Amino acid sequence: MTLHVINKTPQNKSLYLNMLNGLSSGDAILLIEDAVYSALEAHQSLFKALSPDDIQLSALEADIQARGLEDKLSPRFSSVNDQGFVKLSCEHDKIVSWY
Amino acid sequence: MIDKKSILIINQSAPYGSSKARESLDVALTCSIFEMPVSLLFIGDGLYQLINNQSPDALNMKKHEAMLSALPMYDIEKIYITEEDLESIGLTENDLAMPVTLIQRDAIASLIQQNDSVLTF
Amino acid sequence: MPIEFDDEGYLRDLSDWSPEMAIDIATAEGISLTDAHLEIITVVREFYQTYELSPAMRPLVKAVSLKLGKDKGKSIYLMKLFPGSPAKIVAKIAGLPKPDNCI
Numbered sequence: 001m002t003l004h005v006i007n008k009t010p011q012n013k014s015l016y017l018n019m020l021n022g023l024s025s026g027d028a029i030l031l032i033e034d035a036v037y038s039a040l041e042a043h044q045s046l047f048k049a050l051s052p053d054d055i056q057l058s059a060l061e062a063d064i065q066a067r068g069l070e071d072k073l074s075p076r077f078s079s080v081n082d083q084g085f086v087k088l089s090c091e092h093d094k095i096v097s098w099y
Numbered sequence: 100m101i102d103k104k105s106i107l108i109i110n111q112s113a114p115y116g117s118s119k120a121r122e123s124l125d126v127a128l129t130c131s132i133f134e135m136p137v138s139l140l141f142i143g144d145g146l147y148q149l150i151n152n153q154s155p156d157a158l159n160m161k162k163h164e165a166m167l168s169a170l171p172m173y174d175i176e177k178i179y180i181t182e183e184d185l186e187s188i189g190l191t192e193n194d195l196a197m198p199v200t201l202i203q204r205d206a207i208a209s210l211i212q213q214n215d216s217v218l219t220f
Numbered sequence: 221m222p223i224e225f226d227d228e229g230y231l232r233d234l235s236d237w238s239p240e241m242a243i244d245i246a247t248a249e250g251i252s253l254t255d256a257h258l259e260i261i262t263v264v265r266e267f268y269q270t271y272e273l274s275p276a277m278r279p280l281v282k283a284v285s286l287k288l289g290k291d292k293g294k295s296i297y298l299m300k301l302f303p304g305s306p307a308k309i310v311a312k313i314a315g316l317p318k319p320d321n322c323i
Contacts, residue, residue: 169271
């Protein structure tokens with residue numbers, strides 16, 4: 001299982017496409033830095049093909065708070081703190097960064 | 100006989116603008132010296148690394164294309180790009196510095212799965 | 221202008237190299253150059269011109285094998301000519317930078 005970490009805004013369509021094509025069942029996606037904007041409800045079409053039971057979606061708390069997004073996120077995303085980031089990293093045998 | 104871990108290096112950075120492209124190939128060559136099976140995937144901006152006829156003399160930088168062309172000498176022959184990325188920059192295989200294996204974008208997942216480790220640059 | 225070497229004895233400016241200098245560097249390494257040495261040095265200099273890299277052992281063996289035949293493209297043959305660490309010693313005599321990624 002792989003943790004996919006992405007850090008660019010949803011405007012970077014081909015980056016998101018490549019990441020989505022790199023997903024296997026049981027993988028997880030973590031949005032960090034500017035990628036947390038992708039957790040806004042308006043951008044959920046990006047992730048529409050993914051089944052919530054299959055791919056775990058989360059975003060980094062500090063980056064969400066910094067950008068004023070705390071109460072504006074799609075419920076599909078859970079917010080994780082730094083410890084959660086470490087935990088996710090340990091739970092997956094590979095980590096792929098998309099940037 | 101120790102089992103060598105296979106490694107996939109995903110290249111997403113354009114050459115010359117940062118040192119990532121060179122660092123990535125340095126890692127690839129080093130892994131090859133330790134006889135680890137290396138695969139390289141060039142996607143997104145990383146595809147720009149493969150464009151032929153590079154001449155960075157005026158930048159006082161080493162030619163990335165020259166380093167790429169050394170890969171077969173290090174027995175690194177699994178070099179992948181996606182058809183979709185190549186089409187999206189309006190180029191064909193004739194514009195590339197070296198022979199590559201064209202894959203469909205949806206094959207990226209199995210490349211990640213097949214390898215023991217994945218690095219991104 | 222004196223010719224400059226780095227701390228490990230590798231030539232700083234590749235354009236300072238000459239076959240005569242190769243003899244001097246080799247002598248300092250305890251090697252007296254023969255035609256057998258020189259043809260390997262030529263292969264390594266061509267490798268550097270093509271790839272802008274000094275070859276590590278594995279590509280060195282491959283390059284020698286391609287240019288001079290399989291009998292010479294063997295670690296043991298290169299070890300005899302350049303005892304110790306052939307990739308490093310050939311690069312030094314050929315006036316090239318020390319190979320990266322070299323064990």
